[in-house]
Amino acid sequence: MAHVVIVGAGQAGAAAAAKLRALGFDGEITMLGAEPAPPYQRPPLSKAYLMGEMEEERLWLRAPEFWAESRVTLKLGAVVTAIDTGAQSVTVQDDGGTEVLAYDELILTTGSTPRRLPAAIGGELAGVYTVRTLADVDAMKAEFVAGRRLVIVGGGYIGLEAAAVGRKLGLEVTVLEMAPRILQRVAAPETSAYFRALHQSHGAVIREETGLDRLLGSDRVTGVRLKDGSDLPADFVIVGVGIMPNTAEAEAAGIVIENGIKTDLRGATSAPHVWAAGDCASFPLLGAQMRIESVGNAIDQAELVAENIMGAGKDYVPAPWFWSDQYDCKLQIAGLNIGYDRILTRGPVGEAVSFWYFKGERLIAVDAMNDSRAYMVGKRLIEAGRTPDEAKLVDPAVEMKTLLK
Known part of the structure; x- marks a missing residue:
């Protein structure tokens, strides 16, 4: 057998x-x-x-x-x-x-x-966490007490999701991102700007172009020292750097x-x-x-x-999709934005807005915030290799479903 x-x-x-x-x-x-x-x-x-x-x-x-x-x-x-x-x-x-x-x-x-910070800069101190497994999250849950100070190293989706939880539970939250903007590796500037504003509106501090020098503390982390020599106090730290x-x-x-x-x-x-x-x-x-x-x-x-x-002999044709929940915002992503050269924006209409990635004349990805219809239409268009009429795409008065015709 x-x-x-x-x-x-x-x-x-x-x-x-x-x-x-x-x-x-x-x-x-x-x-x-x-x-x-x-x-x-x-x-x-x-x-x-x-x-x-x-x-x-x-x-x-x-x-x-x-x-x-x-x-x-x-x-x-x-x-x-x-x-x-x-x-x-x-x-x-x-x-x-x-x-x-x-x-x-x-x-x-x-x-x-998860990538961890090197031990030489305090990565192995108590109170320093990564987010990957049940055990990781079980270990940090008790740290989330209102009024405590959380520093998050890395402004990707994992870090931002943890930041949203921290703020919702009443913690003081600071996100440190070494790159010029959060989400730089995975999203357009428009999407970065949207989530920067979202987090700031909920009281999180977003510090971009901010390098980490080391974590402070002897046995347990007590703060972080930045590349500019300044210190931030921290009751605990979450590392989200890929x-x-x-x-x-x-x-x-x-x-x-x-x-x-x-x-x-x-x-x-x-x-x-x-x-x-x-x-x-x-x-x-x-x-x-x-x-x-x-x-x-x-x-x-x-x-x-x-x-x-089982003998199918099939090749893989990826149809990528992703999502992230932060505060009351649901981000849904269809496609891969690798090599995009321009962005078209639809909305905002109410709380819904979407950013559409093009490479030349071809639609390759969409980021939809609180707009499941934009996500579904974008996903269907991308998987079919079709590009919507751009004038209709950016006109919120045009129903999304007409873009499929």
Whole structure:
């Protein structure tokens, strides 16, 4: 009987296992998760879960009985210490000791790890946190007490979401961004300006072009020193400066690494019978090996790998989508804005506004704030390779649905 081993029990791993069963795979499936929790969704960690508005069980992707009923052997607290692509086996360490599992097909959905500040500048002080796992957020939840001072290093989506939670819970919040503007790596200046104004309207302090020199404190963080020599007091610090793909086990096994675990368009790595999907995996796009860090990509890539294990022979055609919740604003993003050369703005109408990214004459992405119709229309246009009439696009009097005609 064929055996598929999945290393990583996050969104991608869970999607691959479920898809294999949905496609009629009747062999053995073993999913290995390093964390003690069953597969769960990560996006609410920095939003509803941190706010205390969502219980842990609501994060779970499937009810625990689903895995047993689907005949998926779920091993939690299981760390893969070695992969032998020649012998087609993985070595696993857990509370029960060491075990070697033979596989016919191996899927690597090892995810990613947040970048941390170096120990030399205080990155290992108590009271310094990153946001990635349940354990990360459980460790910091008690810090969110009204009146305390939170400094966030990094003005990306994770940092801004944590800032919104902090302000809603009554903390003093300062966001430090080294680049000229928040969200610079991922969004247009228009979107950056929107979220800067949103946070400032809720009392958060946004400091752009502000470099961090070091964290202050002996055992526990007490503040931050900036590059200009000034100090800011801090009761705790959250670091949101990006993530790194988890590739160590694959690299040690001799699998090619290029901006993550390198795959082809079908999800296959350089090693026979080894596949990769999700945050850890790169694939050919726009002339480079690209990674897309999103729930949608993790699901789509993993399901494609499952299909290809079953012989589909399909190439990956990404249809990226993302979202972020901050205060009462819901941001929805469709497409990839890589290489855009101009922006068109629709609105604002009430609380709704959207920014449309073009590369030449082609629509490639849309950022929609509190405007689900703009998001849905933009997503459909992008996936169909169509570009809307620009005069109608920027005219709020024109109904969104007419752009699809």
